[in-house]
Amino acid sequence: MATTQRMTQTALVRALAEAGEISNKQARTVLDKLSDLAVSEVKKNGVFVLPGIGRLVRVDRKARMGRNPATGESIKIPAKKVVKFRVAKAAKDSIVPPKAAAKAPAKTAAAKAPAKAAAKATKKAK
Numbered sequence: 394m395a396t397t398q399r400m401t402q403t404a405l406v407r408a409l410a411e412a413g414e415i416s417n418k419q420a421r422t423v424l425d426k427l428s429d430l431a432v433s434e435v436k437k438n439g440v441f442v443l444p445g446i447g448r449l450v451r452v453d454r455k456a457r458m459g460r461n462p463a464t465g466e467s468i469k470i471p472a473k474k475v476v477k478f479r480v481a482k483a484a485k486d487s488i489v490p491p492k493a494a495a496k497a498p499a500k501t502a503a504a505k506a507p508a509k510a511a512a513k514a515t516k517k518a519k
Contacts, residue, residue, distance in 0.1 A: 435476060447480040 400408075402424075410420035431449055434441040441449040456472040 443481075445481055446484050447478055450477050450479055451475075452477055 406417055406420045406424060409415075409424065410417045413420065413423075415423075431441040431443075435449050435451050439451045443449075452475050454473050454475055457470050459468050459470045460466070461468055
């Protein structure tokens with residue numbers, strides 16, 4: 394079975410340089426500036442959008458109760474801020490296409506109820 398390797402930063406820089414017909418140094422500068430811009434925008438506004446790819450979002454987590462797995466003791470987990478990346482629907486659908494609509498749906502409980510009532514009435518009549 395063939396193994397595939399992930400794209401490294403160097404490979405990404407080379408691909409950007411070739412696609413934009415610029416030098417590797419310029420491509421690395423663009424990539425560095427993009428990451429700096431993303432960090433500063435999330436710090437300032439709480440969100441950074443990469444159109445067609447997704448958005449980097451700062452989320453405030455509430456304090457909650459947790460459990461120490463070693464001792465089983467309940468502990469209080471304090472509130473904190475975390476960063477999440479939410480993939481755009483277009484990117485998600487192009488990478489993992491959505492499942493086709495389900496075939497004829499199975500009978501629901503409401504559809505089965507009249508059939509059950511008719512079966513009970515038939516049993517009582519006998």
